């Protein structure tokens with residue numbers, strides 16, 4: 668019961684944070700890339716900038732297609748090296764193997780610090796065509812003031828923090844991370860969007876909080892996902908064994924159930940592509 672109350676409290680806090688951050692309505696105008704002839708990797712779909720040229724913020728896909736994007740945040744904060752050395756597991760290879768075994772496409776938003784810590788896993792995820800790797804900042808510090816008590820980045824550090832994460836991911840062995848950025852804690856404001864504008868990334872939020880962070884009751888997380896998803900949903904989960912120990916169990920339950928309901932799992936890139944032409 669206590670954990671349920673905590674979970675609900677955390678969810679409310681998240682809802683409040685998102686509301687306070689003023690998540691704008693997504694515009695969903697697909698940017699049409701013309702890949703250069705020499706490019707061997709097709710340019711991933713991104714959303715054209717929104718008002719004022721600020722990066723668009725994507726929260727969900729089309730509501731008339733039974734597709735769902737499962738997203739996994741590989742969180743590790745820049746100051747958590749000593750915790751990792753002490754045995755905390757910020758990775759979750761079992762979860763990745765389960766997704767692979769079940770054939771579930773997924774988008775992994777990793778921090779650069781995580782990529783530095785687990786380069787072999789980064790390569791493993793990056794090599795698997797089911798998955799795509801995106802950017803969750805280097806430090807996992809807040810881009811918008813008070814955000815779950817995370818240390819706060821100064822505006823002038825924001826752009827370089829995101830660039831640093833791309834560099835770390837490439838260095839770990841993923842040459843083409845997706846141009847998608849998820850703000851730590853999902854906290855952002857116009858100043859943060861302005862700071863990362865030169866990077867040309869699409870900001871990716873979500874419309875379903877799985878509640879897997881610090882959860883110990885897999886059934887409760889399964890219920891929350893099953894009750895929350897709709898066509899076009901983007902679900903946020905975590906790829907950190909110590910801080911999200913039941914996620915693998917949750918996947919084993921929700922994937923077959925949702926498939927039975929006619930849902931298909933897609934990566935964020937496919938969800939963005941499917942959103943084109945809706946307006």
Ligand SMILES: [Zn+2]
Nearest residue numbers: 740742851852
């Ligand atoms: Zn995170």
